[in-house]
Amino acid sequence: MKITSRVKMPPIEFSEAQMRGIQDKQTSMWAVITIEDRIPSSHPLRGVKELADQRLVALSRVFNRMYSPVGRPSIAPERILKSLLLIALYSVRSERQFCEQLGYNLLFRWFLDMEIEEESFDATVFSKNRERLMEHEVGRLFFDAVVNQARQANLLSDDHFSVDGTLIEAWASLKSFRPKGEDRSGDDDQGDRGNRWVDFHGEKRSNETHESTTDPESLLAKKGPGKEAKLCYGAHALMENRNGLLVDLKITQATGTAEREAAEEMIKRQRRKGVRFQSLGADKNYDTHGFVDFLRRRKIVPHVAANTKRKGGSAIDGRTTRHQSYTISQRIRKRIEEIFGWTKTVGGFRKTRYRGADRTQMAAWWVGAAYNLLRMAKVAV
DSSP states (O other), X not given: OOOOOXXXXXXXXXXHHHHHOOOOOOOOSOOOOOHHHHSOTTOHHHHHHHHHHHHHHHTHHHHHHHSOXXXXXXXXXXXXXXXXXXXXXXTOXXXXXXXXXXXTOXXXXXHTTOOTTSOOOOHHHXXXXXXXXXHTTHHHHHHHHHHHHHHHTTOSOSSEEEEEEXXXXXXXXXXXXXXTTOOOTTGGGSOOOSTTTOOOTTOOOOTTTEEESSOTTOEEEOSSTTSOOEEEXXXXXXXXXXXXXXXXXXXXXXXXXXXXXXXXXXXXXXHHTTOOOSEEEEOGGGOOHHHHHHHHHTTOEEEEOOOTTSTTOOSOOHHHHTSHHHHHHHHHTTHXXXXXXXXXXXXXXXXXXXXXXXXXXXXXXXXXXXXXXXXXXXXXX
């Protein structure tokens, strides 16, 4: 026999505070959670960190030679270099801003293997230690180490490559573009150096007659007809065609022949390292008889876009364009534009933060290494 109760139980009432939760500001006396626990196992930065740490171990002896055996301990060079990777990967505008964010950003602290109670870096000390890395060309060594790591993992092609160039705005204003040999002894008496003082409207200026007083190595250049002329450097990249990884970078002055000269230098440098070249894809700017002959003398098939409007005609004929591999190379070489797009938008390399070609080259190594590590982590998944 089933017995049912007819007693009506009153509904349980929850207060408003119980339903929405209570914001408790009391600080816990003990915490058993680590920064590692806060980073998702699927976070894309985990793969980048693992790859970067492996390469930094190989550079330990180089770091040892950079520092004196006596004196006050400095910021670990591994942390400085990994900080530069974070600045590129997360589009941090300046080193000072990065040091500020490091005080509260757990992801950054985890990437640098910092404990929660450690103080953030002082921006001035950070910059001085970064200068030490630049003096010892650690950026180039780290970039080469990352490329070798990709080659050992069979992620690079040793046969098919692409090359291209772009303009990087220099850390100099057009107001600094002054006539060469100009007497500047009275500059300090001019007061405000605004537009009222530097009035260059209607003045004809060229790299032959003018130079920047801020960065004399930068040159006036523009991307094409009708585009604005700016003080720039030329950035040149050599990409392998299998996974779209950078294998070499070169910063030059922004001259009309810099693209082809940089390409020849990068090819020679890679050949000395034992890299084989079967073909090289490039755009119309590389379609000159001198550059195409340079490739053919080294038995490299010139998969260069034909420029039929060039004076003297194109150096590319049916011997090259009739093959399907030419069409494939022309399609794949456009990936290098994605690299330039990433380095300028995400990597913050649209405009260099440094003066001089050598210092800009060091910055290019760091941004290029950051791109390769991010790309390798994605390909390896």
